[in-house]
Amino acid sequence: FGRNLFYHETTDSTNLQAKALAVRGSVEGTVVAADSQTGGRGRMGRSWNSPAGKNLYFTLILRPEVPSLRVPQLTLLVAVALHRALVRFVPDLQPKIKWPNDILVNEKKICGVLCEMQSEPDCTHFVVVGLGINVNQSEFPAELEGRATSLFLECGRSFSKPELLAAFLNQFEPLYDRWLIEEDLGFVLSYIEGHSLLQSRVVMVEQFNRTISGTVSGIAKGGELMLEGDDGGTVLVSSGEAHLSKR
Numbered sequence: 149f150g151r152n153l154f155y156h157e158t159t160d161s162t163n164l165q166a167k168a169l170a171v172r173g174s175v176e177g178t179v180v181a182a183d184s185q186t187g188g189r190g191r192m193g194r195s196w197n198s199p200a201g202k203n204l205y206f207t208l209i210l211r212p213e214v215p216s217l218r219v220p221q222l223t224l225l226v227a228v229a230l231h232r233a234l235v236r237f238v239p240d241l242q243p244k245i246k247w248p249n250d251i252l253v254n255e256k257k258i259c260g261v262l263c264e265m266q267s268e269p270d271c272t273h274f275v276v277v278g279l280g281i282n283v284n285q286s287e288f289p290a291e292l293e294g295r296a297t298s299l300f301l302e303c304g305r306s307f308s309k310p311e312l313l314a315a316f317l318n319q320f321e322p323l324y325d326r327w328l329i330e331e332d333l334g335f336v337l338s339y340i341e342g343h344s345l346l347q348s349r350v351v352m353v354e355q356f357n358r359t360i361s362g363t364v365s366g367i368a369k370g371g372e373l374m375l376e377g378d379d380g381g382t383v384l385v386s387s388g389e390a391h392l393s394k395r
């Protein structure tokens with residue numbers, strides 16, 4: 149991965165650029181990176197603060213030959229790779245995986261992942277996996293204050309962006325190869341649960357048309373969040389945004 153690398157000083161969104169390249173046939177493993185984005189996109193239609201010179205913004209093109217139902221699992225797989233890369237890079241960082249797609253440090257977001265799948269006329273699909281990693285940013289806009297952090301703010305020094313990108317790709321590629329031949333995420337479940345911010349916590353999961361709450365009992369093999377309700381029953385939640393309830 150990353151042998152084909154497109155670098156933009158500035159672009160609208162690396163996810164949009166990657167989709168345009170994928171439609172034109174770019175190979176799996178192609179990476180589109182930018183120093184800044186004018187229209188950085190987050191999940192749930194939000195924007196992604198993308199100032200120049202500080203952070204990593206990049207998108208990886210994948211062409212997984214698996215049923216499209218399995219594709220949402222990629223978000224957690226990416227989170228595992230990112231977590232491993234961060235720990236290798238900064239051994240005492242203690243990042244946490246927040247289902248389904250965030251990495252937090254001291255309960256503040258340091259990375260976000262936006263996976264988007266698109267079908268092709270020949271019935272295959274490609275996936276663009278966009279990552280925003282707050283590397284050397286020293287201050288955040290008022291609306292993100294207290295909710296976002298960076299490696300610089302956590303460690304008090306700057307980090308090399310290309311080295312962190314390479315560390316992520318080196319962690320992700322073997323996980324992806326294994327995931328393609330496995331049925332599910334079973335092989336990384338204990339890693340996810342062992343580093344999960346939400347494990348055993350009371351959460352509210354916000355979906356488009358409803359909110360579900362309960363205590364997190366784990367992650368299912370399909371990547372769903374397992375929530376135990378007050379009635380003792382367990383529900384599997386496959387998508388949404390999880391918020392920790394105040395205890």
Ligand code: BTN
Pocket residue numbers: 160161162163164185187188189190191192194196204205206207250259260261262278279280281
């Ligand atoms: C989130 O909402 O947490 C996901 C944020 C993903 C941001 C990255 S930055 C690189 C790539 N290009 C985009 O427009 N978004 C993703």
